[in-house]
Amino acid sequence: MTPNKEDYLKALFQLSVEDELVSNKQIADALQIAPASVTEMLVKLKKDDLIFYEPYKGSRLTPRGMEFATRLVRGHRLWEVFLSRHLGYSWREAHEDAELLEHLTPPRLSARLDAYLNHPTHCPHGSAIPGLDGSIQRTPLQSLDLMPPGSTSYIRRVKEDESLMDSLQEMGIAIGSPVEMVEAAADKSAFKLNLGGKLTRISRQAASLIFVEQFRD
Numbered sequence: 001m002t003p004n005k006e007d008y009l010k011a012l013f014q015l016s017v018e019d020e021l022v023s024n025k026q027i028a029d030a031l032q033i034a035p036a037s038v039t040e041m042l043v044k045l046k047k048d049d050l051i052f053y054e055p056y057k058g059s060r061l062t063p064r065g066m067e068f069a070t071r072l073v074r075g076h077r078l079w080e081v082f083l084s085r086h087l088g089y090s091w092r093e094a095h096e097d098a099e100l101l102e103h104l105t106p107p108r109l110s111a112r113l114d115a116y117l118n119h120p121t122h123c124p125h126g127s128a129i130p131g132l133d134g135s136i137q138r139t140p141l142q143s144l145d146l147m148p149p150g151s152t153s154y155i156r157r158v159k160e161d162e163s164l165m166d167s168l169q170e171m172g173i174a175i176g177s178p179v180e181m182v183e184a185a186a187d188k189s190a191f192k193l194n195l196g197g198k199l200t201r202i203s204r205q206a207a208s209l210i211f212v213e214q215f216r217d
Contacts, residue, residue, distance in 0.1 A: 003103045013069035021058025070134040075105035077123035078113045084124040092165040126157030126175045145207035147181040153212035
């Protein structure tokens with residue numbers, strides 16, 4: 001299978017919610033490509049029995065497609081753990097190189113890597129790592145920009161946005177750390193956070209990429 005096809009399967013895996021169909025626009029936005037190219041590829045993936053595809057409605061993975069997608073996501077996130085933990089990679093660096101390594105990771109290597117890392121459950125920026133059986137822990141989270149002033153929570157995941165991952169990490173955003181919403185601009189364009197006693201300002205765009213547990217007043 002080509003890396004291009006694998007990228008589509010991974011995008012469908014990450015965009016899917018239960019059995020709902022994923023729209024062509026969602027896939028185009030995720031992969032940053034033209035909608036016409038998406039339609040062409042989805043027809044090919046359907047022919048290969050990797051997806052269920054309904055024109056003008058959307059698509060979802062078949063059991064065969066889910067097996068391929070899970071292997072990719074598992075390999076990607078395990079490599080992120082390895083690169084961050086053992087080679088000092090930043091979140092962005094680990095994500096970028098894991099994008100390459102995921103296409104070169106057979107199940108045997110993935111299993112050895114998992115064992116070597118002592119079976120991590122999440123990647124460095126909080127995304128769950130699928131198990132050998134394809135199961136994945138899906139915990140309901142809310143984006144930080146929805147927190148009302150005065151509420152507190154814990155940071156659990158940062159979305160894979162290459163343009164902001166490093167700046168968020170440098171800002172002191174850490175998985176598992178407590179966060180308090182101190183103040184929000186009237187138009188919600190910016191926020192003031194308390195991160196372990198340190199006051200930090202963050203834009204709405206950045207806040208929308210950070211996911212936290214249910215808020216507490």
